[in-house]
Amino acid sequence: MDEKTLSALLSGLKLGNVRYAPSLGSTNAVAGEWLANGAPDLALVAAGEQTAGRGQSGRAWQSPAGSSLAFSIILRSGLHDDAARLPRLTALGALAVCTALENRNLTAQIKWPNDVLLAGCKVAGILAEAVWTGSHLDGVVLGIGVNVHPDAVTQARARERVLRYPAISVEEAAGQPIDRWDLLVDIVKSLLQWREKLNLPAFLHAWEQALAFRGEPIQVTHEIPGQSSPVTQVGILAGLAEDGALLLRTPEAGFGRSMSEKSTSFRLLTG
Numbered sequence: 001m002d003e004k005t006l007s008a009l010l011s012g013l014k015l016g017n018v019r020y021a022p023s024l025g026s027t028n029a030v031a032g033e034w035l036a037n038g039a040p041d042l043a044l045v046a047a048g049e050q051t052a053g054r055g056q057s058g059r060a061w062q063s064p065a066g067s068s069l070a071f072s073i074i075l076r077s078g079l080h081d082d083a084a085r086l087p088r089l090t091a092l093g094a095l096a097v098c099t100a101l102e103n104r105n106l107t108a109q110i111k112w113p114n115d116v117l118l119a120g121c122k123v124a125g126i127l128a129e130a131v132w133t134g135s136h137l138d139g140v141v142l143g144i145g146v147n148v149h150p151d152a153v154t155q156a157r158a159r160e161r162v163l164r165y166p167a168i169s170v171e172e173a174a175g176q177p178i179d180r181w182d183l184l185v186d187i188v189k190s191l192l193q194w195r196e197k198l199n200l201p202a203f204l205h206a207w208e209q210a211l212a213f214r215g216e217p218i219q220v221t222h223e224i225p226g227q228s229s230p231v232t233q234v235g236i237l238a239g240l241a242e243d244g245a246l247l248l249r250t251p252e253a254g255f256g257r258s259m260s261e262k263s264t265s266f267r268l269l270t271g
């Protein structure tokens with residue numbers, strides 16, 4: 001891949017601008033700098049491999065050459081200076097990946113807030129990073145990483161020995177070859193379509209429908225300001241609130257799957 005070819009592949013989608021590098025540290029970092037230097041809305045940065053990919057909660061994210069997708073899209077227009085709306089942008093990335101996978105007859109689900117699952121295993125991760133000037137939101141860098149070929153998962157396993165969550169590649173789930181650049185174009189196309197609906201009830205509905213473990217026992221671990229150790233809450237995953245917070249019905253559940261280590265937004269229902 002090269003910048004000219006990728007730009008041509010994406011030319012029908014009216015993006016802000018496209019940058020590609022065979023290897024770089026993190027597409028989110030590069031996009032963040034670009035945003036600070038005036039990148040237009042829907043500018044895109046993609047990489048053949050990342051050497052310092054960023055994951056949630058300060059973790060590293062592996063994007064080995066030739067087998068994964070790593071790209072970031074800069075969102076500038078239609079944003080509100082409201083941190084409470086940011087989870088919707090993470091969901092925007094996750095729903096775009098789900099839709100592109102569904103177009104390949106794969107049933108994908110969202111492990112709230114930012115993982116995409118196929119067959120119960122993690123196939124993609126989303127990292128939305130906001131850039132603020134004081135209380136004004138300058139823009140958001142929406143980073144998307146997808147394990148496309150089996151090698152992406154093998155290499156991640158080799159590096160981490162024990163993965164935090166079982167991983168899978170799109171090709172393993174599909175049982176047939178997948179062109180990762182076609183997949184990237186499809187994800188971006190879906191993202192643009194979902195962005196049009198971002199503030200509509202249809203968006204929340206699709207997000208809720210795509211949630212993994214609905215009606216099942218889960219545990220959510222979150223940090224409480226001023227407390228040194230995180231607190232874990234167990235309950236039944238009931239759905240999403242209007243603002244995208246996870247609704248957890250308590251207290252009858254036993255131990256469930258862990259949803260997020262440092263969850264910022266969930267609400268308890270009783271009974």
Ligand code: BTN
Binds near residue numbers: 028061063125
């Ligand atoms: C996670 O599941 O922890 C989120 C992973 C997000 C990875 C993507 S890859 C493209 C973009 N650039 C980064 O450095 N991170 C995101």
